[in-house]
Amino acid sequence: MILALSRQTVRQTWRPYAGAFVALACGVVLIALTVNLIGAVEATSHVAGVSSADRTQLADLSSMFGFMAAISLFMAMFVVASTFGFVVATRRRELGMLRLIGATPRQVRRLILGESGVVALAATVVGCAAATLLTPAALWLLRDRGVTSLDLHAPAPWIAWSIAVPCGAGVALLGSWRASRRAAKTSPVAALQEAGLERRRLTFWQSVIGGLCVAIVGTVLVLSTRIEPLFALIVSILLPEVIVIGCVCFGGILFPFLASRLAAPFARRHVSARLARDHVRTAVRTPAALAAPIVAISSIAGALILALSFTADWTTALDREQLRAPLVVEAGSRAAGGRRGSDGLRRGCTHHRSRAPGAGRRDRGRRGGRPRDNRRCSRAPRGAR
Amino acid sequence: MTTIAPDQAATDSRIAVALDGVTRTYRSKAGDVHALRGITHVFPTGSFTAIMGPSGSGKSTLLQVAAGLDRATQGQVLVAGTPLAGLSETDLTRLRRTSMGFVFQAYNLLDALTAFDNVALPARLAGQRVARAEVLAALARVGMQDLARRRPPELSGGQQQRVALARALHSRPAVLFADEPTGALDRTSGRQVLEVLRSLSDQHGQTIVMVTHDPLAASYAHSVLFLADGQIVGRVDHADAGQIAATMNELER
Ligand SMILES: Nc1ncnc2c1ncn2[C@@H]1O[C@H](COP(=O)(O)OP(=O)(O)O)[C@@H](O)[C@H]1O
Ligand SMILES: [Mg+2]
Numbered sequence: 001m002i003l004a005l006s007r008q009t010v011r012q013t014w015r016p017y018a019g020a021f022v023a024l025a026c027g028v029v030l031i032a033l034t035v036n037l038i039g040a041v042e043a044t045s046h047v048a049g050v051s052s053a054d055r056t057q058l059a060d061l062s063s064m065f066g067f068m069a070a071i072s073l074f075m076a077m078f079v080v081a082s083t084f085g086f087v088v089a090t091r092r093r094e095l096g097m098l099r100l101i102g103a104t105p106r107q108v109r110r111l112i113l114g115e116s117g118v119v120a121l122a123a124t125v126v127g128c129a130a131a132t133l134l135t136p137a138a139l140w141l142l143r144d145r146g147v148t149s150l151d152l153h154a155p156a157p158w159i160a161w162s163i164a165v166p167c168g169a170g171v172a173l174l175g176s177w178r179a180s181r182r183a184a185k186t187s188p189v190a191a192l193q194e195a196g197l198e199r200r201r202l203t204f205w206q207s208v209i210g211g212l213c214v215a216i217v218g219t220v221l222v223l224s225t226r227i228e229p230l231f232a233l234i235v236s237i238l239l240p241e242v243i244v245i246g247c248v249c250f251g252g253i254l255f256p257f258l259a260s261r262l263a264a265p266f267a268r269r270h271v272s273a274r275l276a277r278d279h280v281r282t283a284v285r286t287p288a289a290l291a292a293p294i295v296a297i298s299s300i301a302g303a304l305i306l307a308l309s310f311t312a313d314w315t316t317a318l319d320r321e322q323l324r325a326p327l328v329v330e331a332g333s334r335a336a337g338g339r340r341g342s343d344g345l346r347r348g349c350t351h352h353r354s355r356a357p358g359a360g361r362r363d364r365g366r367r368g369g370r371p372r373d374n375r376r377c378s379r380a381p382r383g384a385r
Numbered sequence: 386m387t388t389i390a391p392d393q394a395a396t397d398s399r400i401a402v403a404l405d406g407v408t409r410t411y412r413s414k415a416g417d418v419h420a421l422r423g424i425t426h427v428f429p430t431g432s433f434t435a436i437m438g439p440s441g442s443g444k445s446t447l448l449q450v451a452a453g454l455d456r457a458t459q460g461q462v463l464v465a466g467t468p469l470a471g472l473s474e475t476d477l478t479r480l481r482r483t484s485m486g487f488v489f490q491a492y493n494l495l496d497a498l499t500a501f502d503n504v505a506l507p508a509r510l511a512g513q514r515v516a517r518a519e520v521l522a523a524l525a526r527v528g529m530q531d532l533a534r535r536r537p538p539e540l541s542g543g544q545q546q547r548v549a550l551a552r553a554l555h556s557r558p559a560v561l562f563a564d565e566p567t568g569a570l571d572r573t574s575g576r577q578v579l580e581v582l583r584s585l586s587d588q589h590g591q592t593i594v595m596v597t598h599d600p601l602a603a604s605y606a607h608s609v610l611f612l613a614d615g616q617i618v619g620r621v622d623h624a625d626a627g628q629i630a631a632t633m634n635e636l637e638r
Pocket of ligand 2: 445
């Protein structure tokens with residue numbers, strides 16, 4: 001009965017759940033792709049005539065994917081948590097009404113968990129289907145880009161499914177756990193109250209974790225000119241995550257402030273813009289919840305682009321002469337809200353280039369002479385080896 | 386005012402709600418607010434009572450305490466023979482399922498559900514089987530049978546209020562609490578809602594406690610209680626809107 005209500009709620013008011021859905025689906029796709037890749041690598045390494053160098057290369061590749069998948073699941077959890085925090089906060093009156101007409105706290109809790117289950121179901125179905133469709137393309141791409149010269153074959157799809165589905169469901173459940181507990185505490189009197197102003201206050205853990213994130217980002221910034229190139233790359237992949245966590249912690253203060261600043265020039269001219277600004281300023285959770293998924297997803301994408309260009313160039317490095325402006329790296333990281341990260345990355349690379357001018361000399365098998373901007377920095381680890 | 390012996394009220398099925406020496410004090414930094422200062426009153430089964438009073442006189446607080454949504458600081462509340470003091474959150478929820486219905490000024494329904502599902506929801510939450518015909522009969526009772534498949538956003542304010550009444554009608558509560566049920570409605574739909582309330586009381590013996598500040602709305606009730614400063618200061622029975630307004634003015638002077 002409660003599950004039917006969950007399903008209906010998500011179907012009728014799907015908008016706030018879209019962020020959680022996309023983030024979960026991305027996580028599931030990556031997990032399933034990783035499993036398929038590892039499966040393919042496993043199967044291929046047992047074929048006779050595979051050199052140990054090839055095997056190491058493939059293993060590196062799968063661990064890189066595994067790393068990305070873990071990160072994206074972690075991010076998805078944050079997105080789910082912020083989505084459901086938002087859903088519960090904006091539905092206080094409705095949840096109070098439910099309590100009033102006879103829903104027990106446990107039923108309210110099951111309602112919220114059920115909603116996250118519905119989102120998780122949709123996301124895992126879409127994610128698994130997408131991953132299954134993408135796997136041949138990914139394997140082809142790896143070969144085409146010269147990452148491996150081996151013929152990789154995708155394993156049976158159900159192996160990936162059986163791992164990705166529990167991962168997606170678990171992440172959704174964990175993400176909505178706290179929100180469901182808060183929902184259960186809604187008093188029936190909330191049904192009678194105006195949806196008053198939300199308080200803009202940080203909890204203890206929010207300030208501790210948020211402060212830690214700011215500290216990490218600050219440290220990396222200060223040290224960015226001095227860190228090793230390989231380390232710089234790892235940092236550039238991890239930093240967006242740290243920034244996202246910081247944003248989620250401080251989001252209740254940060255996003256309404258930014259939104260009202262952004263709206264200021266329009267607000268002076270137009271009354272509806274002014275209304276929108278005031279709404280954003282007072283309803284803390286709305287901008288925070290809408291911004292969190294965007295920030296998180298772009299950071300997953302940014303980190304992914306970095307990692308992929310890194311992977312591709314791991315084996316197919318290129319000549320220094322063809323390097324140009326770092327367009328892709330820059331864009332990927334900026335989308336991630338990780339401008340600082342890309343800064344650190346760029347400096348790391350520049351620094352490295354000046355130190356090891358002949359990094360590309362042992363390169364082999366780069367096909368075509370097309371300058372590929374995104375490989376600029378990815379050259380670093382090779383030189384570092 | 387007389388004191389009610391609890392065991393007498395508990396066994397007397399002619400009493401829907403009994404308040405005995407109820408006070409409610411809100412503590413705040415600026416000082417205590419005495420929202421209710423000793424209310425003793427019996428709402429007999431089948432009665433339709435309006436509660437009137439100036440803003441801040443404690444009308445909403447009285448309703449919430451009577452419904453167990455807020456706890457009395459002192460005194461006793463009995464609903465359908467059950468003393469509310471000492472009931473757990475879950476016990477109170479169960480009691481609300483079987484004994485109480487609610488209609489407020491607005492936002493009484495779940496937007497995700499159709500009118501039909503909204504009416505059936507309390508029974509479903511209680512784990513009961515829902516007979517389609519009964520739900521439709523409740524909707525027909527308030528003139529909403531044709532719009533059973535609509536969702537609240539597709540209904541007017543008055544239609545939404547009538548669906549909320551159908552929900553209360555379907556679960557057959559011992560008492561229906563209404564706080565300004567016509568407060569957000571225009572005259573015509575307000576009158577329709579009041580007529581439904583009156584006929585629920587007259588034809589089904591539904592006990593109704595309705596808070597309002599509108600003398601016209603109060604005139605639909607059998608009796609009107611006047612509240613001022615957290616106390617009952619007057620009462621009129623079977624009065625018309627003019628008499629009620631006159632009494633109001635008199636008490637406010
Ligand atoms: N949650 C609360 N905290 C503090 N004071 C309250 C609270 N609710 C109501 N009051 C105070 O109690 C008094 C009665 O309020 P209420 O019952 O809402 O009056 P009415 O419904 O008649 O306008 C008012 O003075 C109000 O300010
Ligand atoms: Mg009131």
